[in-house]
Amino acid sequence: MIELVNIHFSYNNREVLRGISLKINDGEVFGILGPNGAGKSTLIMHLNGILKPKTGKVIVNGIEVNKNPREVRKIVGVVFQDPNDQLFSPKVFDDVAFGPYNLGLRGRELEERVEKALRLVGMEGYKNRETKELSFGEKKRVAIATVLAMEPEILVFDEPFANLDFRGKKMLRELIEKFRGEKTIILSSHEAEYLTLCDRIALLDGGKVIKVGSPEEILGNADLLREHDLEVPPLVDLFSSLGLEIPKNIEEAKRKLKKVLI
Amino acid sequence: MSDLYLIFIFIYALLIVTRTGLVELFYFLPVLMALISLLKPKRALFKHLGFLLGFEGLLFILALFTPGKPVVATPLGVITYEGLQKFSILLGKAFLSSSAVVVVSNSLGFPYILAEMETLRFPRILVLTLAFTYRYLELFEEEALRMKRALDSRAFNIGKIEYYKKLGMLIGEIFARAYMRSVRIHWAMLSRGFGEFPKLAEERRVEPIVLTLIALGVALL
Numbered sequence: 001m002i003e004l005v006n007i008h009f010s011y012n013n014r015e016v017l018r019g020i021s022l023k024i025n026d027g028e029v030f031g032i033l034g035p036n037g038a039g040k041s042t043l044i045m046h047l048n049g050i051l052k053p054k055t056g057k058v059i060v061n062g063i064e065v066n067k068n069p070r071e072v073r074k075i076v077g078v079v080f081q082d083p084n085d086q087l088f089s090p091k092v093f094d095d096v097a098f099g100p101y102n103l104g105l106r107g108r109e110l111e112e113r114v115e116k117a118l119r120l121v122g123m124e125g126y127k128n129r130e131t132k133e134l135s136f137g138e139k140k141r142v143a144i145a146t147v148l149a150m151e152p153e154i155l156v157f158d159e160p161f162a163n164l165d166f167r168g169k170k171m172l173r174e175l176i177e178k179f180r181g182e183k184t185i186i187l188s189s190h191e192a193e194y195l196t197l198c199d200r201i202a203l204l205d206g207g208k209v210i211k212v213g214s215p216e217e218i219l220g221n222a223d224l225l226r227e228h229d230l231e232v233p234p235l236v237d238l239f240s241s242l243g244l245e246i247p248k249n250i251e252e253a254k255r256k257l258k259k260v261l262i
Numbered sequence: 263m264s265d266l267y268l269i270f271i272f273i274y275a276l277l278i279v280t281r282t283g284l285v286e287l288f289y290f291l292p293v294l295m296a297l298i299s300l301l302k303p304k305r306a307l308f309k310h311l312g313f314l315l316g317f318e319g320l321l322f323i324l325a326l327f328t329p330g331k332p333v334v335a336t337p338l339g340v341i342t343y344e345g346l347q348k349f350s351i352l353l354g355k356a357f358l359s360s361s362a363v364v365v366v367s368n369s370l371g372f373p374y375i376l377a378e379m380e381t382l383r384f385p386r387i388l389v390l391t392l393a394f395t396y397r398y399l400e401l402f403e404e405e406a407l408r409m410k411r412a413l414d415s416r417a418f419n420i421g422k423i424e425y426y427k428k429l430g431m432l433i434g435e436i437f438a439r440a441y442m443r444s445v446r447i448h449w450a451m452l453s454r455g456f457g458e459f460p461k462l463a464e465e466r467r468v469e470p471i472v473l474t475l476i477a478l479g480v481a482l483l
Contacts, residue, residue: 048453069452073452074455085449086450088397090397094373099455130371
């Protein structure tokens with residue numbers, strides 16, 4: 001379980017987070033929705049102690065992050081927004097191996113962990129490739145593999161769908177479904193349509209939590225989204241105007257529509 | 263056998279730089295040709311080698327004007343027989359030794375060279391600095407090109423001085439962005455339990471044949 005208690009944080013005297021308090025349950029797929037500059041990435045950096053709050057505290061599985069960040073980083077895996085920040089080694093293998101190596105894995109065990117992580121993101125066979133030769137989508141997948149290789153209990157994705165092609169988005173959705181219930185997954189995005197697969201969503205703006213609720217409560221409230229400069233996803237708009245529960249994906253939407261129409 | 267390339271380059275370069283005559287340097291040309299035919303690099307390599315030759319030629323151009331028996335007078339000065347000899351030796355040494363590095367790194371890939379450096383126990387900080395430089399150099403080049411294109415597409419009706427001022431600011435911006443990226447990379451490293459870097463390749467023992475070759479090289483010197 002993740003608990004954020006009254007988090008305040010400033011960059012160069014500009015307050016970016018203003019008293020954030022949240023509770024994220026084990027096995028939950030949790031969305032952080034907000035426009036650009038809302039404080040989403042800054043908040044994510046607090047989850048594994050990369051940034052330290054000015055006041056307040058972050059507790060992960062009972063461990064206070066500020067007191068033991070190294071221990072928390074074994075539990076919380078963060079996939080950064082730009083894969084070029086995450087992939088710093090010349091070769092794919094070295095990058096994916098970086099995390100598990102730091103966890104103490106060596107030899108065959110390390111190789112197997114790398115291969116498994118690359119397989120999960122559909123990048124098997126890429127381990128000997130040079131990082132700089134990969135396309136943006138491929139880099140993004142490898143960046144996810146670098147975190148999966150550490151087998152963290154909590155997976156945090158900062159704007160994971162940004163700049164991904166259809167295949168990449170499909171892979172990511174499948175991956176989230178695969179780990180649903182098994183791992184706690186946190187997704188941040190400024191695009192509401194990608195958060196339909198969340199169990200709960202927190203709407204963030206101006207460094208504050210505006211509202212926490214189910215996708216129906218957050219995404220189904222078109223006025224709330226527009227008030228915070230967020231686009232209402234067409235599917236959500238359609239289902240909420242029909243008074244139907246918001247579907248998690250297009251397949252579910254098709255099933256629900258068939259039920260209503262037939 | 264794979265570990266031998268770096269040792270080979272080391273010994274080959276050492277033997278070249280210690281030669282004193284032009285004729286002695288010619289003996290190394292077949293060695294370079296043999297290396298090229300063994301590694302079969304891409305055709306683009308020959309273009310790189312051409313640039314390398316030109317660049318090194320420019321570096322040593324002053325050597326042409328070494329005092330001695332005049333050969334030809336140019337607006338820059340008098341080119342002498344001794345100057346030509348000195349220039350040829352310097353260029354020969356620089357080109358023959360550096361081209362071997364270019365041939366090997368182009369054919370096998372730079373990460374391979376880095377892995378070999380690790381195996382041969384080169385200082386870790388040197389290997390890591392080279393690894394980061396290799397990983398991010400192209401990225402910064404791309405970013406700089408994109409920024410320059412953006413500048414060029416909006417640089418209407420401005421004088422050359424103003425344009426170069428803007429270009430200077432652009433270079434400054436690249437440094438600022440590089441710093442910001444380095445912070446984010448550090449965060450990404452910390453997130454994955456940064457403590458010790460992984461080896462750039464599987465751990466490999468330095469084989470006895472490698473040690474024998476090093477000893478042979480030193481003995482030859």
